Amino acid sequence: MEIISKFIEKNGLVFAFLVVGLIMFISDIISKRLTNKKIPAAAIAIIIGLILAYIGGRYSNGEKGIADIKLFSGIGIMGGSMLRDFAIVATAMGASLLVMRRTGWAGIVSLLLGVFLSFTVGVFVALLGGYTDAVSLTTIGAGACTYIVGPVTGTAIGAGSDVIALSIAAGVIKAIFVAIGTPFIAKYIGLNNPHTAMVFGGMIGTNTGVMAGLAATDPKLVPYGALTATFYTGLGCLLCPSVFYLVLRIFFK
Amino acid sequence: MIIYGVALLAFCYVTGQILGEFLGKLIGINANVGGVGFAMLLLMLLLDWAKKKNYFDTTTGSGIQFWSQMYIPIIVAMAATQNVKAAVSSGLIAIMAGIIPAVICFFAIPFISRLSKAHTPE
Numbered sequence: 001m002e003i004i005s006k007f008i009e010k011n012g013l014v015f016a017f018l019v020v021g022l023i024m025f026i027s028d029i030i031s032k033r034l035t036n037k038k039i040p041a042a043a044i045a046i047i048i049g050l051i052l053a054y055i056g057g058r059y060s061n062g063e064k065g066i067a068d069i070k071l072f073s074g075i076g077i078m079g080g081s082m083l084r085d086f087a088i089v090a091t092a093m094g095a096s097l098l099v100m101r102r103t104g105w106a107g108i109v110s111l112l113l114g115v116f117l118s119f120t121v122g123v124f125v126a127l128l129g130g131y132t133d134a135v136s137l138t139t140i141g142a143g144a145c146t147y148i149v150g151p152v153t154g155t156a157i158g159a160g161s162d163v164i165a166l167s168i169a170a171g172v173i174k175a176i177f178v179a180i181g182t183p184f185i186a187k188y189i190g191l192n193n194p195h196t197a198m199v200f201g202g203m204i205g206t207n208t209g210v211m212a213g214l215a216a217t218d219p220k221l222v223p224y225g226a227l228t229a230t231f232y233t234g235l236g237c238l239l240c241p242s243v244f245y246l247v248l249r250i251f252f253k
Numbered sequence: 254m255i256i257y258g259v260a261l262l263a264f265c266y267v268t269g270q271i272l273g274e275f276l277g278k279l280i281g282i283n284a285n286v287g288g289v290g291f292a293m294l295l296l297m298l299l300l301d302w303a304k305k306k307n308y309f310d311t312t313t314g315s316g317i318q319f320w321s322q323m324y325i326p327i328i329v330a331m332a333a334t335q336n337v338k339a340a341v342s343s344g345l346i347a348i349m350a351g352i353i354p355a356v357i358c359f360f361a362i363p364f365i366s367r368l369s370k371a372h373t374p375e
Binding site: 016017020021023024042045046047048049050051052053054056057058063064065066067072075076078079080083084085086087088089090091092093094095097100103105106109110113114117118119121122125126128129140143144148152165166167168169170171172173174175176177178179181185189190191195196199200203204208209211212215219222223226227228230231233234235237238 | 262263265266269270273276277280282283284285286287288289290292293294296297298300301314317318319320321323324325326327328329330331332333334335336337338339340341343344345346347348349350351352353354355357358359360361362363365366369370
């Protein structure tokens with residue numbers, strides 16, 4: 001037993017391919033047999049992934065889900081930002097340059113609007129929660145953008161660590177919610193064409209959520225949404241601690 | 254050769270990400286701005302150019318195709334490494350601040366999509 005577990009720890013990435021392959025296989029069966037293909041296999045696989053992350057977190061008390069269990073540490077490499085971004089760049093191969101050029105400006109508009117709307121609503125939620133100082137409001141509003149914008153903003157304007165933790169949690173919840181919710185909500189918001197996918201990427205912005213949500217909805221849409229979403233976190237990190245914070249300072253202490 | 258495709262992809266990835274890092278530094282924030290986006294655009298431009306010049310063959314393409322097909326499994330692995338436990342036990346404000354803005358943005362999408370489509374030349 002010890003020999004096996006030592007071997008797997010040493011060959012983590014290859015073992016991760018096997019584990020994820022099994023998850024995909026099980027998801028495919030569930031999708032076909034239990035839901036009559038109504039729920040895409042990718043969506044079920046992502047939900048299984050999130051459940052495993054929860055179990056991993058409960059078991060190890062770590063921050064990296066299942067990857068904190070030594071046996072599954074290779075999943076952390078496979079799902080880490082390097083391979084993820086490498087694969088997402090590869091999806092651009094199937095995208096149309098013409099469509100992107102034509103709808104690029106719609107992407108920019110939706111980026112600005114998306115950051116503004118998420119931030120504003122996030123600030124309102126923070127107000128409801130009893131926060132009244134500009135620093136905390138800005139940090140929580142930034143967390144409503146993505147889980148990177150939150151801590152970057154909070155650190156820049158000197159928020160307390162409890163508020164920063166809250167903003168990270170809000171961002172992670174947004175990502176999970178978008179990842180699970182997108183395939184179910186797609187048909188109601190007309191998310192079935194490249195144009196809307198670019199607007200979707202700009203409006204929602206959270207990389208993890210957008211990429212997983214689109215993958216579960218229709219893999220063909222992934223490059224379009226990803227292209228705009230990849231600018232969202234940067235834009236949020238730019239606007240939240242500067243313009244948005246200064247505006248909030250006028251109204252709150 | 255397959256490695257040409259993978260190497261081309263790697264070239265775009267490295268160039269785009271470094272550009273994103275510099276752009277982030279330039280505007281004074283501690284984050285990569287659009288690195289993946291630049292890499293995607295670069296890949297599309299290079300593929301377009303290579304196809305026109307007939308430098309592109311199917312095995313080169315399959316080196317890129319493989320990684321684009323690995324995308325969903327990688328996303329599943331990414332999902333399995335999220336801090337889900339902290340998120341679900343983080344209290345009502347965090348949950349509301351995560352979900353309510355996302356819901357409102359969801360429902361704003363069809364309006365913006367329709368509006369921008371009306372102004373896009375066919």
